[in-house]
Amino acid sequence: MAARQIGTARLEVIVADITTLRVDAVVNAANTSLLGGGGVDGAIHRAAGPELLAECRTLHGCATGDAKITRGYRLPARHVIHAVGPVWHGGSQGEDAALASCYARAIELCQSHHLASVAFPAISTGIYRFPADRAARIAASTTVDALAAAPAVTRVIFCCFSNDSARLHAEVLDEFGNPCAD
Template sequence: MSSRQIGTATLDVVVADITTLRVDAIVNAANASLLGGGGVDGAIHRAAGPDLLAECRTLKGCETGDAKITKGYKLPASHVIHAVGPVWHGGRSGEDEALASCYRGALMLCQAHGLVSIAFPAISTGVYGFPAARAAPIAVGSVIEVLKDAPVVTAVTFCCFSQPSADLHRLALARALPLV
């Protein structure tokens, strides 16, 4: 079983289409413009409808490592948190910290907006080229670290696009929170 508990929060790993999840917030692996793109970003914009793009235009972009929140519009999720992950440049350009910052920022937005459940994609592991085996422990570790500062969040889902990605997240979760 991949479910783990930390405090009042349950952490899960699933292979699914993030646009179908019924959670308070899904995280969009966005580009800096926040105006849509390929992969998860494009899928979320298509599923949410044109009102998402209209709201994103008002946000005036987002810096790498940061996150901004919008409504979910036609999505089952009531909100979308747009996190801009780093493009991989070999690991010596602050990519690890920028990736961790995406996860921390998203959870703090949930805390600030009273959102109890969130689903994350594997940020930056697609077209941005961040090695998935390196990204999964950063994702899991960052979430575990910040949950103490986001007590309103009680359900975190790592929503992976493939079984290999899910396996990496499950392994990272098992290593970070071993069953006793």
């Protein structure tokens, strides 16, 4: 749908099932328990198999705005980065900073584990009710900023669940970098 070159990294927006992507890591929009849930979280846990839940139990949860990494098990992705996004409470309780932290921490984990490709869902825009347009802007701008310190990361996919979400991400991404020739 859209692609931009930012330094050495290619950023793409697609509409797809994140559990089918063959990348080094998929990001899971997790809850603080890391033990599965609905939406993307449930889909990733179902596709990865029971081994993912077993490894997540050893992590003892995760704070909002932070992220932890596991193996991908039965997913085509080699790893899962579990990022805990904020629940939307009107924007006055640090939601923007917590969401930005999810994206930054995921890119940091990719760099520290030498992962070149990562796919993000639209974190917190489902049952956590974060406004989709605001979330898309935070996702793109934070990722672009974080890539400056993550030369190992050469491909970032914003894997959206709907055409509307993809359009919002593509519009924001158009403000960054150079269009990629496809």
